Amino acid sequence: MAIDAETKAFLDLTDGDIAAWAQDRAAAVGLTLPEATLPAVHENLALLRTQTALFIAALGDQAAEPPAAAFEP
Amino acid sequence: MSPANALETAAAVRSGRTTARASVEAALVRVERGNPVLNAFTAVLAERALARADALDARIARGEGVGALAGVPFAVKNLFDIAGLPTLAGSKIRCAAPPPSDDATLIQRLEAADAILVGALNMDEFAYGFVTENAHDGPTRNPHDKTRIAGGSSGGSAAAVAGGMVPLSLGSDTNGSIRIPASLCGIFGLKPTWGRLSRQGVFPFVESLDHAGAFARTVEDLALAYDLMQGADPDGDPACRRAAEPVAEALADLADRPLRVGVLGGWFAQGAFPEVLSALDSVAEALGARDRVILPRAQAARAAAFCLTPVEAAELHLADLKTSAMDYDPAVRDRLLAGALLPHGVARAAQRYRTVFRDEVRRAFEQFDILLAPASVCPAPGIGQTTMEMGGQPVSVRKNLGAFTQPISYIGLPVLTAPVNRPGQLPIGVQIIAPAWREDLALATGLKLQRLGVAAAHAPPEWP
Numbered sequence: 390m391a392i393d394a395e396t397k398a399f400l401d402l403t404d405g406d407i408a409a410w411a412q413d414r415a416a417a418v419g420l421t422l423p424e425a426t427l428p429a430v431h432e433n434l435a436l437l438r439t440q441t442a443l444f445i446a447a448l449g450d451q452a453a454e455p456p457a458a459a460f461e462p
Numbered sequence: 463m464s465p466a467n468a469l470e471t472a473a474a475v476r477s478g479r480t481t482a483r484a485s486v487e488a489a490l491v492r493v494e495r496g497n498p499v500l501n502a503f504t505a506v507l508a509e510r511a512l513a514r515a516d517a518l519d520a521r522i523a524r525g526e527g528v529g530a531l532a533g534v535p536f537a538v539k540n541l542f543d544i545a546g547l548p549t550l551a552g553s554k555i556r557c558a559a560p561p562p563s564d565d566a567t568l569i570q571r572l573e574a575a576d577a578i579l580v581g582a583l584n585m586d587e588f589a590y591g592f593v594t595e596n597a598h599d600g601p602t603r604n605p606h607d608k609t610r611i612a613g614g615s616s617g618g619s620a621a622a623v624a625g626g627m628v629p630l631s632l633g634s635d636t637n638g639s640i641r642i643p644a645s646l647c648g649i650f651g652l653k654p655t656w657g658r659l660s661r662q663g664v665f666p667f668v669e670s671l672d673h674a675g676a677f678a679r680t681v682e683d684l685a686l687a688y689d690l691m692q693g694a695d696p697d698g699d700p701a702c703r704r705a706a707e708p709v710a711e712a713l714a715d716l717a718d719r720p721l722r723v724g725v726l727g728g729w730f731a732q733g734a735f736p737e738v739l740s741a742l743d744s745v746a747e748a749l750g751a752r753d754r755v756i757l758p759r760a761q762a763a764r765a766a767a768f769c770l771t772p773v774e775a776a777e778l779h780l781a782d783l784k785t786s787a788m789d790y791d792p793a794v795r796d797r798l799l800a801g802a803l804l805p806h807g808v809a810r811a812a813q814r815y816r817t818v819f820r821d822e823v824r825r826a827f828e829q830f831d832i833l834l835a836p837a838s839v840c841p842a843p844g845i846g847q848t849t850m851e852m853g854g855q856p857v858s859v860r861k862n863l864g865a866f867t868q869p870i871s872y873i874g875l876p877v878l879t880a881p882v883n884r885p886g887q888l889p890i891g892v893q894i895i896a897p898a899w900r901e902d903l904a905l906a907t908g909l910k911l912q913r914l915g916v917a918a919a920h921a922p923p924e925w926p
Contacts, residue, residue, distance in 0.1 A: 460817070
């Protein structure tokens, strides 16, 4: 699966890794995650990881290809 | 006081049987009576509407020609720019935003046809949701069962029409936000092809997936409004480049012609409530649709839309998330924060998959003119209900109501949601999906179903 390293790292997360990964990512984008939001943010990340895995797997080798410049329906 | 349809109202105003002022005043009375129950409107523009009505009546008195929607009251989801009002998009953090000086393009186009804007409507914050249980403005209630949601994110737009307050409203649809509330409220809703209607002056949610569209009680009303809103607007919305292709005049003939109709199975049947599948069967039978069509990539397409949404939306909101995260609706905030953390590769891959799925659906349309699918997984859930059962598993209402709508908006196809005629029961809608740029086929199919009595808007409640 030819995807970039960041996306692969996200897909490889276990549930136990998500909290630490989220803090690292938040720092990288300059975002502070309010304490009260953490459980829901982690839950959303877990769901997004599962959903991402679905379409990345469906894309196969095309996952690393750039999308069309302008989408035509 | 029974509300008239848009075409009936315009004909009455043009002929002098009533006045634009009387039409607007009647709508304002219905809003005054119905809105305390439904909570569909967040702003009522009585002064502006009556001034426009009086100006229109003066033109009629002088014998001047008037537009096709003369005196028809309409309202818009509160993410449409209205001159002089902050464009809230269902939020608290935009209360202090500078008000726009002009109305959104689609409002201008409807008013150019002499329709009259009477108000702004409730929605999920920043259009991120399917429930319109807005943390700041409260829930919009379903006109057919006040304990249930109207759907979202254009819930106020659907409830305002289903509740008989206005015959026409505008909304937006990114993942199902016109189709879900149309289905749950028992009215027609049109999400045109991506790029067909201008989004100038519409507060964005996910630019790649956002569509503007409309709600009405009849196919004819919807088709007329759609025609009047069409036309390229490349300066206002770079995606809106196509010249107008009017459909209303041709619909009656097109509805008489045989159409090849298929029914989506597979992903589009998994987890649907039995009454939803039964309603779909009744529509398929009326159209002579016997072939099941499986789109093997639909589940992955839905997943891609599901992930693209928070990533793109979070990019738009990143500055506010850094300074004012706790001022967001919690249900929206937590998904935006998660989206802000995702690697860019997720969005790139999600964009890449669009063409893969689009090509699969294009191949299906080589054999069919129309594909049918359920609009919502279930009839309207209760207000405050957080989970429902899908395929024997408890799942989040907010995250799953759009399971059958998301794959279709992901590739930008036009869809008419038609209300299945089920008097006395909770509304259920069906997606009538057409190839890109063929809104005429979707509307003609809806007209055929309406003529057969298989599709019909549920009767609005009587307000005291």
